[in-house]
Amino acid sequence: MLSWEPDLRTASIQREVPREPLCERAWVEVDLSALAYNIRQLKSLLAPKTALMAVVKADAYGHGAVTVAETVLQHGATWLGVATIPEGIALREAGIEAPILVLGATYSPEQIRAIAHWQLQATLGSPKQALVFSETLSDMSQPQPLPVHIKLDTGMSRLGTPWQQAIAFVQLVERLPHLKIASIYSHLATADSPDPTIMRLQQERFEAAIAQLQATGIALPRLHLANSAATLTDANLHYDLVRVGLAMYGLYPAPHLQTVVDLKPALQVKARVTQVKTIQPGTGVSYSHKFVADREMTIAVVGIGYADGVPRNLSNQLTGLIRGRRVRQLGAVTMDQLMVDVTDIPHLEAGEVVTLLGQDGRDRITADDWATTLGTISWEILCGFKHRLPRVAVGQS
Structure with a gap:
């Protein structure tokens, strides 16, 4: 048995409003109809070829990952994004079969074996990480290559290989056995800013890396760059897939994006x-x-x-x-x-x-009201509600 065991208690949600004593004190209500509405609204912004990844890390920003995932997959999301391997395992244990991308760093043999066993998909951010993946998978009876997603750093200065090294990195991964490149992606640092200068610079760097790959004859896989803010900002940022978190839960990444589409807090x-x-x-x-x-x-x-x-x-x-x-x-x-x-x-x-x-x-x-008072962001507010508060589903999914 693998040691990566999910804590389903922190990834579940009550299906109906519970009676006393469960709600005698305090609880979080999650409106499934609002989630469904938000997904449909966001899908209306996308071209038919562009898929929507629902980011359900941090127990779906405090909303309850399993039920959120089930709901949004029914209404147009086709991918799920998590930060950690246990988050992905919890979704698999709940019977969810959609592709799940682990957005966070994974590098140990134990983590890699868990990813393969639970049919998750990994982010690769460095050549060293790719080599460890290939070596570990060589020791396993892995019938199919493991889908991996190449992360390029275009200006976030977080995970990822520098965009200038994209050719060498992609060529290395293509040569390694047991790995199959499922996508190439990057992450925007300032997409929620009214000033698009840095966002456009990151997009130009991403495009330059892609053009260089094409010039060498590399067949491009799926491409993605947009988070919630970029999804609401410009269709040219959508590519083959968008990764939507905050907007799916009914909140806007920035005030200037509130007129783009109608969203309902869930x-x-x-x-x-x-x-x-x-x-x-x-x-x-x-x-x-x-x-x-x-x-x-x-x-x-x-x-x-x-x-x-x-x-x-x-x-x-x-x-x-x-x-x-x-x-x-x-x-x-x-x-x-x-x-x-x-x-x-x-x-x-x-x-x-x-x-x-x-x-x-x-x-x-609203969470924005709290965030403004505290000088923080609504993401932090949503993720701060602890799991001794039952998550209670209301509305129809």
Whole structure:
């Protein structure tokens, strides 16, 4: 048995809204109909020849990788992208047969054997890595060559061989036994910027490498360059495949891309009120008393905290929605709980639902709202919700 065993608990999602006690405290809702809608919207931007890879790494950006993958594959995605081998194994264990590209670095014989065993596809970023792959596969009874994807560094300065060395790298991999080049790709560093200068430079470098390969008579495999931002920016960046992450989950990589296509956020974070109490003027709330009441107030304790993924740095800046009305969070966010001002919400009882992210009535709080307050990006917010929060599927896929 290989040692690469998936943790299916972190890659699964409840199929229906569970009853008490599973959701007595806090949970993440994932709208499968929104995911399906987003995939159809993104597919409408692509030429028929261009495939869509759904990037489901980091447990599908916190949405639940298995169910997200099943949903998007039903609605037009044909490839899946993961960061690690265990992420790919979890999808295979769930019965998913679509091609899965491991976008992260893999280089040890144990990793290579796992990739081959689970029929995953690897990214090759250096000649040394390619040699280790070929040598390891030579020791295995591998009936078919392993599909590998050549990564060129055109300016991200992360994984990949420098684009100027594309010919030598591709020729080496072509000569090695047990390997078959499935694609050549690169990654854009600034596709979400309104200034396209660096993105265009990277595209020019990618095109130059491809032209050099063609001039030597190398038959080109599948080509891909675009992430979500590039997919929304320019059809000339689409090539044979686009790798879509954030946009698939209903968020825009940058404000200037919001008019390109309509997307629906798929994730909501909800928690229940666990206690309601009245406090008097001068009463401190939470650790360090960073909030002190200046009047008589009704406050509600809510069963979610920073151990669930609500950043402590949002303390005294966070808002929530109860009965469609916005309420202010008070004091320090604690590990498992936080407090909100519900003075203006009459007859509130324990068990009522507070929406921390998502829509309630006409009001909505987004991951972008949190990210702006924290000076970070929405990707980090989505990936921060911990797995003690059940993932609950809503909507029809």
